[in-house]
Amino acid sequence: MKVFVAGATGAIGRPLVRMLVADGHEVVGMTRTAAKAHALREVGAEPVVCDALDARTVADAIARAQPQALIHQLTAIPARLDPRRIVRDFALTDRLRTEGTRILLDAARAAGVQRILAQSIAFIYEPGPPGTVHVESDRLHTRPPKQFARTVSAAIELERQVREAGGQVLRYGYFYGPGSSISRTGAIGTDVARRRLPVVGGGTGVWSLIHVDDAACATVAALAREATGAYNIVDDAPAPVAEWVPGLAAALGAPRPLRVPAWLARPLAGSYGVMTMTRAQGASNSLAKRELGWQPRYPSWREGFARGLG
Numbered sequence: 236m237k238v239f240v241a242g243a244t245g246a247i248g249r250p251l252v253r254m255l256v257a258d259g260h261e262v263v264g265m266t267r268t269a270a271k272a273h274a275l276r277e278v279g280a281e282p283v284v285c286d287a288l289d290a291r292t293v294a295d296a297i298a299r300a301q302p303q304a305l306i307h308q309l310t311a312i313p314a315r316l317d318p319r320r321i322v323r324d325f326a327l328t329d330r331l332r333t334e335g336t337r338i339l340l341d342a343a344r345a346a347g348v349q350r351i352l353a354q355s356i357a358f359i360y361e362p363g364p365p366g367t368v369h370v371e372s373d374r375l376h377t378r379p380p381k382q383f384a385r386t387v388s389a390a391i392e393l394e395r396q397v398r399e400a401g402g403q404v405l406r407y408g409y410f411y412g413p414g415s416s417i418s419r420t421g422a423i424g425t426d427v428a429r430r431r432l433p434v435v436g437g438g439t440g441v442w443s444l445i446h447v448d449d450a451a452c453a454t455v456a457a458l459a460r461e462a463t464g465a466y467n468i469v470d471d472a473p474a475p476v477a478e479w480v481p482g483l484a485a486a487l488g489a490p491r492p493l494r495v496p497a498w499l500a501r502p503l504a505g506s507y508g509v510m511t512m513t514r515a516q517g518a519s520n521s522l523a524k525r526e527l528g529w530q531p532r533y534p535s536w537r538e539g540f541a542r543g544l545g
Contacts (some may be wrong), residue, residue, distance in 0.1 A: 237261040238458070239300050239348070241287060241339055242308035243280065244271040246414040247354070247407070251308065251451040253278045258455055263300040265293075287335045294342040304458060305343045307353035307397070309335050315422040318508030321382045329389035336393045340400050351402030352457055355394050357443055357467045357518040358408070359387050368441075368473055369518045371406070371465045382507040394465065403457050407450050408443035408469035408518060411536065413545030415447055419487065424544065427480065428489040435504065436497040438477025440515035443469035446539045449531040456529040466523040472535035473517025479536055486540035 238255055242248050243264030252275060255262045262280040265287070266272060272282035283296045287309050297305070311327035336353065343351060359376050360369040375394075379387040394404045411417035418424045426432040445453075445468055453468045474482075480492050497509050504512070523529055533539035 236304055236458075237263070237300065237302040238304045238306060239263045239265065239297055239302035240280075240306045240308060241265045241293075241335075242310060242354075243275055243282075245308055245310055246410050246412075247447050247450050247454070248308050249274070249278075249414060250448050251306070251454055252280050254451050254455050255458075256280060263296075263302060265296060287331055288338065290338045290341070293338050294345060297339075297342040297346045297348070301346060302348055304350035304352070305339060305348045306454065306458070307336060307339055307351070309339075310354070314416070316416070318511075319503070319505035321505070321507045322385060325386045325389075329385050332389040332393040336396050340396055344400070350458065351397060351400055352454060353393060353397040353402060353404055355390050355404045355406045355465070357406040357469050358515060359390050359406075360516065360518070362514065362516055365439075367516050369467070369516060371467060371522055380507055380510055382505060383510075398463065398465070401463055403460075403463055404465040405450075405454060405457060406465055406467045406518065408445040408467070410447050410450065411444055411539060412447040412543050417444070417483065418545045420545070424483065424487060427483050427492065428487045430484075430490050430493060432480065433493040433495045433500065434477050434480050435495060435500040435509055435512035438475055438480065438494070438512060440476045440510070440512045441473045441517040442476065442479060442511075442515055443467070443473045443517040443520075444479065444536040444539070445469050446531070446533045446543050448543070449533055449539075452532070453523060453527060453529045456527040460527055462526055466527065467518040467520050468523055469518050469520045470531050470533060470535055470539070471520060472537070474536060476512050476515075482537060483540055486544060
């Protein structure tokens with residue numbers, strides 16, 4: 236199968252392209268900069284340098300490629316996020332999830348693309364009672380925090396467009412591993428190593444994590460299925476911040492993180508940062524494992540932190 240990967244050089248894009256090529260697919264990888272094209276050639280993909288918000292060049296690229304499948308992995312998240320400036324830092328990614336999705340789908344429709352998969356996120360569910368682990372049928376956020384509202388709306392709009400086009404939505408958890416912020420050289424990893432990322436409040440916010448290779452593997456598995464709808468792509472072990480942040484520190488050989496009360500953290504982390512540390516909720520991967528025939532190589536972030544941080 237010929238596969239067009241939009242966003243082919245991001246944290247998940249790189250392992251995804253590598254796995255698709257190894258699986259026998261012909262891959263065209265779209266990237267924003269010519270500097271990254273060489274990396275795609277090295278793993279056997281045909282690179283296309285393209286501005287994802289330029290409808291004409293995207294349409295031309297997909298028309299020339301004539302792929303059977305489109306995988307939408309477009310994001311533009313800064314290497315280091317400022318939780319107090321989340322609206323600013325997600326501005327381009329939010330456009331890619333709304334305008335960019337529409338541009339890709341229009342081009343795919345014109346080129347007769349048969350299969351469409353797109354990246355969404357597994358942390359946009361409407362909060363439930365404490366301890367809730369969300370499944371795909373749960374309601375998405377209707378009253379998100381103000382700082383996160385546009386990003387939630389953009390992800391929901393992406394999902395609407397893709398599902399109306401008969402495509403699959405993959406709701407990834409928080410990435411860790413090479414090329415992501417939760418790695419030895421990523422922003423969160425380096426902050427934890429320097430003891431600059433404390434556990435806020437009780438650290439009761441629950442995160443569902445996923446290694447970038449496991450996310451890529453799930454995407455390849457989804458490509459082989461005809462199912463539509465949404466799937467949570469997360470590991471088996473949703474974890475409170477009070478567990479996974481010290482676990483990351485231990486894997487990095489760093490001192491145990493500090494703890495600070497929420498009121499003290501709010502001026503530095505903003506309301507969104509405090510919310511993710513204290514009130515976030517996890518997601519279940521049962522549907523993806525059952526319907527996609529997928530099993531994560533790292534069932535828990537504990538094994539992944541120990542062996543796969545990069």
